[in-house]
Structures are given as C-alpha cells and as structure tokens.
Amino acid sequence: MGEFQGRRILYTGAAGGLGLPASLALMQAGADVIVLDNDPAKIEALKAAAVEKKLSERLTVSKVDLTDKAALEATLSGFLQQGPIDTAINNAAIxxxxxxxxxTMEEHAKIHAVNVEAALMIVKALLPGMRDAGFGRIINISSITVSGGWxxxxxxxxxxxxxxxLARGWAREFGKWGITVNTLSPGAFPTDAEKIHPDQxxxxxxxxxxxxxxxRGAPEDLAEALMFLISKRAGFITGQNLHVDGGWVMH
Incomplete structure (x- = not known):
C-alpha cells in the first residue's frame, strides 16, 4: 500500500515540465490524480508516461481552458459526483x-483568471468535501519571482x-476542519518557461x-517537497511558503 492510497488529488497544469514527474510520483504512491491541463502535446506526453509505468488506471486528464468559468465549474462538478477530492494543487499558470x-487590461485579466481565479473556483468546489471528511490539503504553486529581481x-x-x-487566509479559516494550506515557491527550474529569457x-x-x-534544480526536488506537504506527516504545517530554490531566497 502506497502512502497516498485512497487519495484523490486534483492537479492543474500537471502535464508540464514540473508537473509531470510529480504526477507520476503521486500515482506511484497510490493516489488517483485528476489533471486539468490545456496543452494537447503535454497531455499526450503525460498519458504516455503513465502507460509506460503502468499507472494509467490512476490517471484522469481533462483538457480545460481555465478562463472558461462555466466549463471549469462543470468539469469540477463532474469529478465531485464521482467522490470527494481531498487535495488541490493549484499549479497552472501563464x-x-x-x-x-x-x-493591456484584458491581458492582466486573463493572467489573473488562469493563475488565481481558477484556484478560487477549485477550492470553493472542493472545500465542502474536505470539511465533511475533516481532512484536506491545498497547495498553491507560487514562484521565486515574488522575491524580486525579475x-x-x-x-x-x-x-x-x-x-x-490566499494560502494564508485559507489556512486560518480552514484549519479548524483539519485542512492545511501551504504555498510552494519553486526557483529557476529548467522548463519551457525559461525560453522567455533571450540570453540563455x-x-x-x-x-x-x-x-x-x-x-540546476530537478523536477524531483519539487515533487519531494510537494509530496511531503500533502502527506499526513505535514498535518501541523499550514499557512507557510516553502522556497524550493537551492538556497536562492532565504528567510
């Protein structure tokens, strides 16, 4: 029996460079992972990796545009009808x-819709089930960029x-129901996001x-931190922002 046997985990943007290894690790530890992503090529890569490792039965992937609130709400409702989801990992971002x-203001609004409003909708949808179970884990994926320098x-x-x-506010409100909420701030990991820098x-x-x-950091470095924070071992840790960046930012 794996550490996460019986757990249902919703993971946005999980088919990307940092999400794929973590998704596989969670499934290998026994979790059922529900992935919301919008990149067909990355989705196919995740599915292929799951097949290769004989984990397909633990993977559900839904192609969703997170700016489409009606589609996201319907998708979440459908998954919740199949049973409660005890963990949310809000990772998707543009x-x-x-x-x-x-x-433009429209571009500001789109970035906020994907990076923040989708997380709001997901937590609002999953919270009743977590509350009823007296257990839940919420992880928001932030970034080293909030520390300045970019x-x-x-x-x-x-x-x-x-x-x-949001993680701090939710941690305070949800703690009485056995729900922890934390943030992970990855450093500069080798992903497609680095292509925006002209002088590599x-x-x-x-x-x-x-x-x-x-x-350089490896996706497995982030996966290990993520798996600890959503485990039962981390039940007394909430409202924190953990930097996984090789000691770039220190508090």
Missing part, C-alpha cells in the same frame, strides 16, 4: 513577458503573490551564481 506599460513579469508576479496571501547562457550563469547549491 507567464507572458513584456514591459508593464505594454500589457523585470517584465509584473502581472505574473502579482498573481503569484496573490496565491501566497547569461541566464544559466545567473541561476548558479545566485543559488547556494551549485546545480
């Missing part, structure tokens, strides 16, 4: 890069800061120079 003055990402940084504050060689040097640990 990260357009350009100077602040070049963003230009041309202001709407994204704003959205990731909102997730930290300089970017790589900056990362290694900034970190105390002189190697």
């Amino acid at each position: 990260y357009p890069s350009k100077p602040f003055e070049d963003f 230009e041309n990402l202001t709407p994204y940084i704003q959205s990731k800061g909102a997730l930290i504050m 060689e300089a970017y790589q040097r900056r990362i290694i120079d900034s970190q105390a640990i002189k190697r």
Whole structure:
C-alpha cells in the first residue's frame, strides 16, 4: 500500500515540465490524480508516461481552458459526483513577458483568471468535501519571482503573490476542519518557461551564481517537497511558503 492510497488529488497544469514527474510520483504512491491541463502535446506526453509505468488506471486528464468559468465549474462538478477530492494543487499558470506599460487590461485579466481565479473556483468546489471528511490539503504553486529581481513579469508576479496571501487566509479559516494550506515557491527550474529569457547562457550563469547549491534544480526536488506537504506527516504545517530554490531566497 502506497502512502497516498485512497487519495484523490486534483492537479492543474500537471502535464508540464514540473508537473509531470510529480504526477507520476503521486500515482506511484497510490493516489488517483485528476489533471486539468490545456496543452494537447503535454497531455499526450503525460498519458504516455503513465502507460509506460503502468499507472494509467490512476490517471484522469481533462483538457480545460481555465478562463472558461462555466466549463471549469462543470468539469469540477463532474469529478465531485464521482467522490470527494481531498487535495488541490493549484499549479497552472501563464507567464507572458513584456514591459508593464505594454500589457493591456484584458491581458492582466486573463493572467489573473488562469493563475488565481481558477484556484478560487477549485477550492470553493472542493472545500465542502474536505470539511465533511475533516481532512484536506491545498497547495498553491507560487514562484521565486515574488522575491524580486525579475523585470517584465509584473502581472505574473502579482498573481503569484496573490496565491501566497490566499494560502494564508485559507489556512486560518480552514484549519479548524483539519485542512492545511501551504504555498510552494519553486526557483529557476529548467522548463519551457525559461525560453522567455533571450540570453540563455547569461541566464544559466545567473541561476548558479545566485543559488547556494551549485546545480540546476530537478523536477524531483519539487515533487519531494510537494509530496511531503500533502502527506499526513505535514498535518501541523499550514499557512507557510516553502522556497524550493537551492538556497536562492532565504528567510
């Protein structure tokens, strides 16, 4: 029996570079993982990886545009009719890069819709089941960018800061029902997101120079932290923001 046997976990954006290894690790530990993603190629890669590791029966993938509130609400309702979901991992995000003055208000609204409002809707939908069970885990995935040092990402940084504050508010409100809420702030992991940086060689040097640990982070580093925080072992940890960044940001 795996550590997460019997657990149902909803994971947004889980088919991406950091989400895929964590999804597989959760399934290997016995969890049923429900993935909401909007990238067909990445979805197929996740499905193929699950087949290869004989984990397909534990994986459910739904292609959802998180800006479509009606579609998201219907999707969540359908999954909840099949049974309660005890864990939410709010990971999906978009990260357009350009100077602040070049963003339109419509672009600000879209970034907020994907990065923040989807998390609001998911937690609102899953909360009754967690409350009734007297147990729940909510993880918001924030970013090292909230600590400063990055230009041309202001709407994204704003959205990731909102997730930290939401986690603190939810942690205070939901703790009495045995629900913990925490945030993970990944450092600079090698993913498609790095393609927005024009000088890749300089970017790589900056990362290694900034970190105390002189190697690039691996998706497994984030997966281990994530799995600990959603485990029963972390039942007395809530309202926290854990940096998984090789010692770049220290508190």
